[in-house]
Amino acid sequence: MERIAVIDFETNGLAPGSHCRATEIAVVLLENGRLVDRYQSLMNAGVWIPSDIERLTGISNRMLKTAPPVAQVMREAADFVGSTPLLAHNASFDKKFWDYELGLLGRQRTQDFACSMLLARRLLPHAPNHKLGTLNSWLGLPATGRAHRALADTEMAANLMLHLAGLLQRQHGVAEVSHGLLCQLQKQPAAKVAAWLSARGH
C-alpha cells in the first residue's frame, strides 16, 4: 500500500473560527501496511477550552499555556505531511480544521482526504456503531492510549485503516488498496459498494 498520512485534531469546539481552533494534532505515516513515522504536538492558538471539552480530551487551558504557538506546530505538521494523501476518522471534521489552520499560514491543501468512518460504514455495516473507539474495541484492535488525545486516536484510525485494507485484500481480492480507491469507495452509495464487494466474494 502506498504511503498515507493519518491525522487527528483535538480542538476546543466543532467548527473552526476565531474562538474555535485546534489544540492538538497528531500524524502517523503508514507505508506498506506499517506505521513508519509519527508527529504529535499540543498547540497554543490563544483560545479557551470549555470545561466539558477539557473533561473529554484531558487537554486543559493550563497545558496550552506552555504549548508551542499554533503557527509553528501547523508549519511542522504540514511539512511532515507534505503531499502525502491524507486519511482521518470522520474526515469532514479534520479537513475543516486542517484547511482553516493552513489557510491562516497562507498555505493550501493539495491532496484528498480519505475517511475511515465512511469506509467503515460501507465495509463494516454490521458494527454496533461507527465511532472510532467502538470500532477499535469491536474489531479487537490494539489499545493505543487515552481516547480523545490526538496520538491515541490517530493510531486507532491507522489500525482501523489497516484492518479495512486487509478486508479489501483478503476477503474481496483487491490486489492494491490505493488512497484513490478508498476515496472512490467512500463516495459511492453504501448499497452500490455492498453489491461490488459481494460480487468479489467474501
Add this chain to the structure above:
DNA sequence: TGCCAGGCCCTCTTTAGGGCCTT
C-alpha cells in the same frame, strides 16, 4: 466565562427531517 457546525445517509424522502460522527 464559554458561545458553537456540517456532510453523510436513511426514510414514514426528493418542495424534508433527523440521527450519526467529529471536539
